[in-house]
Amino acid sequence: MLARIKALRSGLRRSEQKVADLVLNRPNAVISAPIATIAEEANVSEPTVIRFCRAIGCAGFQDFKLRLAGSLASGIPYIYSGVNPGDRAEDLSAKIFDRAIATLVQVRNHVNTDALERAITLLANADRIEFYGHGASGIVAQDAQHKFFRLGVPTVAYTDPHIHSMSAAILKPGSAVVAISHTGRSADIVRSAELAREAGADVVAITACGSPLAEVSSVALFADVSEDTDTYTPMTSRIAHLTISDILAVGVALRRGPDLVKQLEKTKRNLAEKRVQGDPA
Template identity: 30%
Template sequence: MQKAENCILLIQSMYPSFHRVEKKIADYILENSEEVVTLSISELAKNLEVAESSIVRFCKILHLGGFGELKLNLACRPKEKPVLPFGNVKKDDSTAEILDKVLGASIQVLSETRDFINHKKFGEAVECIRNANKIIFCGMYTSSTIVHDAYMRLYRIGYPVFCFTDPYEAKIAASMLDENCVVLGVSHTGRTKETIETLRLAKENGAKVIALTSFVRSPILDVADISLVICSSASEGVMEAVSSRISHIAVMDALCTCLGISRYEQTTKRIEKNSEIINKMRFE
């Protein structure tokens, strides 16, 4: 049985799509999670100066049965945050402090993604790609390097995979797909217009659509048959965005590893051949 989602991570992921009152409730919960566990819904509403019905609606957005389930979820989470050098880089930080903060941000988002990502949907994505006659990876701009790396990994072990990072080429490729094909689109924000349009076109032609993004409430998920959402901070600063992409790389790495293992004998032989070629290109 799949464990209940960590509502703190869910709030962080959904935060950019909240309206004013929802953000007010979210901010209070994120900053005072231990206190919220001790409050009644009327006490919380009074502290926030919002209606109790607003809190009930907020709980429903998180797919919780009510305020009581929210408190139970919060109470089950670790009381202490992980001791990680995570925070905004300041202009007077030393190089060692900056290194610690950047690495800490990556460690934290990877750890949270491991808890947050839906394992069942991940398994469905693996099966969908494994059984496809044609696989297309699509990622624009900063996501382009992520999909290209995954493309090379699967291409080298014999999967019928293609990679498109140019919007025009991606749409042309999507228009030629059918129900035996799958397209996987990667977008940190989930709002990249060209990627969403490519996925929509692929779906209209019958292809299965997989989306990898950082936020639960994002337009790309409206198009996807299978949604892979990592955990991302509500902030979209440079460090947070880069850390999120590291999680994207890790998820794609896990996908490729699963697909390689599923054809173990074939993969092993191809890796041996690839190694022979690569070794000839290296200095001894």
Template identity: 35%
Template structure:
């Protein structure tokens, strides 16, 4: 049970005494989590039985259970209970977003293992089939972006964000196939199972993920991305830019390694777009 969600739902039904307890819980979660029932009652200027009634209103049978539920919520992230003040103006938000994106690109550039990405690109360039796997919002986006970047180079590539489909595809792989698995957290255990299944059938596996994570440990090659996001919960994650730049570097290296094998499908794509879309050869290729 998410006790904070229950508390928010009940706020309109609380008595004034109970609202004082709720205000303390929301504003000083650490105190509420560690205080005795007498200490919490004293701070809220209510009686201990009022605290007990407050706990039962939140579907907790006792004050002890209430404290356990509060602790569970606090463990998930106090930054959601007492969020840092966010930038409000369009100018401040724009500067903050751009600055964080620039920092992410700089960080991934300075930490990039050139030898590893060179090895990964060589494997992808000669693959029989490339499978781009990722689940969840950002990781699924990366899988689709890998497909978008690689098909135009003449590679056979498919993307999937479905765990069951990923596992079935892994079971059908050949020894010259490759998985590129994307995971921001590195802890997607369904994806770990898929990687292990593919390796059992001799397919090669590449992971774009956090280093020293279960997915990193499962893959043959890890292209690590590990950035601190900060505590501003409303700001989009800047790690996306770091992952995307690794995808772009990998794709460009693959294109160079495939050389003329990549040029012909690129030419065909441009031919069809110029002929049937806008007659403008200066447009970005296929994007």
């Protein structure tokens, strides 16, 4: 929850940002405080506190407090100490591993399972699936396509905005798009998602809560990870996106049933022919 608030803060109203700052600075105090106290401490009205809760994806004030308490109860810090030039390999390793683990736990604890169920259903019933992404998200899109193409559905991954915009415009009902963006604010990705919806296709977004991409999608799966992607190459957000695409691929595979098992066995046999035979020892 703290990672989500930090990621969404810049898009909130100025009065809501005051509530966000209070929560980020004093999360444990907020858990036990009534709404009137929070409003007074943040110097805002009580309705503003409720609007803040809804703006970050909660049903209301009580839902927000429950989810915040669950986040803090995990005992895993939402921000890890940055690496330093003098770090030894063991320090660097520990920091990067801890950050990756904490990110996956955060996303797991806040994943909307109802949205996951809807996304899996859409993809399992699709007669064509296209994956869109740019930069690091483009690599995630290609990885997802590599998982899905073996499931017996025509798939393709596009990382060029001109190509996926043209493809989105000519999709047909029954097709599906998986649009991947950490910020959800890439204008080209958002526009292609809009074009796909206008063409009658469904759009599953893997993105940030409250983002423009989430707003135009059929189903949004949130991976709210605190990461400065304007300066640094996405790392932990990419891991979260890869894991969500794994969940979708496994879910679709299970939905497609016994016929898919036979197909996967056939591909495994073909791969076996390409391996050098011999004793691994």
